[in-house]
Amino acid sequence: MSLDLTYFAATVSRLLQIEPPALAAAGVAAEVIAEARSVHAGAPVQRLLVYAPDAIGVHLADRCTADFALIRQHAPVEVELYSVMPSITPVCFASLFTGAAPSVHGYQAYEKPIVRCDTIFDALLRAGKRVAIVTVQGSSIDLMYRERELDYFSEQYDPQVTKRALKLMEADKHDFILAYHQQYDDLLHQTEPFSAECLAACRSHAAGFARLAQAAAHYWQGYRYALAVTPDHGAHLDKATGRGTHGSDLPADQALKHFWGFGNPA
Numbered sequence: 307m308s309l310d311l312t313y314f315a316a317t318v319s320r321l322l323q324i325e326p327p328a329l330a331a332a333g334v335a336a337e338v339i340a341e342a343r344s345v346h347a348g349a350p351v352q353r354l355l356v357y358a359p360d361a362i363g364v365h366l367a368d369r370c371t372a373d374f375a376l377i378r379q380h381a382p383v384e385v386e387l388y389s390v391m392p393s394i395t396p397v398c399f400a401s402l403f404t405g406a407a408p409s410v411h412g413y414q415a416y417e418k419p420i421v422r423c424d425t426i427f428d429a430l431l432r433a434g435k436r437v438a439i440v441t442v443q444g445s446s447i448d449l450m451y452r453e454r455e456l457d458y459f460s461e462q463y464d465p466q467v468t469k470r471a472l473k474l475m476e477a478d479k480h481d482f483i484l485a486y487h488q489q490y491d492d493l494l495h496q497t498e499p500f501s502a503e504c505l506a507a508c509r510s511h512a513a514g515f516a517r518l519a520q521a522a523a524h525y526w527q528g529y530r531y532a533l534a535v536t537p538d539h540g541a542h543l544d545k546a547t548g549r550g551t552h553g554s555d556l557p558a559d560q561a562l563k564h565f566w567g568f569g570n571p572a
């Protein structure tokens with residue numbers, strides 16, 4: 307049975323040993339749970355950094371081998387999964403954070419309304435966890451998960467997101483930090499998925515994650531922590547326009563790998 311984005315909410319809940327959000331599917335990524343058990347001996351994860359690079363799908367794996375290797379260095383557990391349909395950002399992240407299929411959570415278009423369904427953020431808050439969402443201003447994540455008792459940081463662009471997330475890890479006032487980057491997605495729509503600009507953006511995303519992972523190793527020394535890299539969908543070349551696009555059920559749009567790593571034995 308293949309996983310899709312809905313595995314995430316149940317998996318995070320299991321790792322932190324909290325009640326999952328109301329709509330979350332039951333399926334977890336078994337390899338992630340097994341690795342957590344082996345590193346942390348069954349004790350709950352105390353700090354989680356989720357890095358969500360927009361549109362970094364498996365379509366890039368052959369072109370960006372060094373970047374994927376860098377991600378794996380810090381987050382070696384690989385989960386193969388599929389995006390949901392339509393494979394567009396607001397729909398995919400709604401499935402990631404609610405744990406539910408689009409037909410269940412109801413957000414199925416390129417719109418950015420506030421998600422009123424129960425999400426992993428709500429589940430974390432109910433369990434007394436302190437949550438920070440660090441995103442690019444105006445992005446779907448920035449707008450759709452508002453009106454919760456958590457700390458929102460909407461930044462100018464990816465580098466400011468990284469900087470803010472690093473500061474938050476240093477300050478150590480959050481149990482869960484979500485950091486979102488969008489440069490690759492922005493550029494694929496302006497050029498094509500494997501343009502020089504796009505490949506440079508992929509490199510920036512991997513490097514950004516590596517910096518965050520190094521900061522976790524440094525600032526979270528006293529905690530059992532986990533790192534997750536959770537892109538939303540891939541992309542393909544639209545031959546009609548000569549530019550990149552996504553949203554279809556092509557494997558290039560749908561095939562994903564998520565990466566997980568665990569720090570500090572129990």
Ligand SMILES: [Zn+2]
Binds near residue numbers: 361395396539
């Ligand atoms: Zn996206």
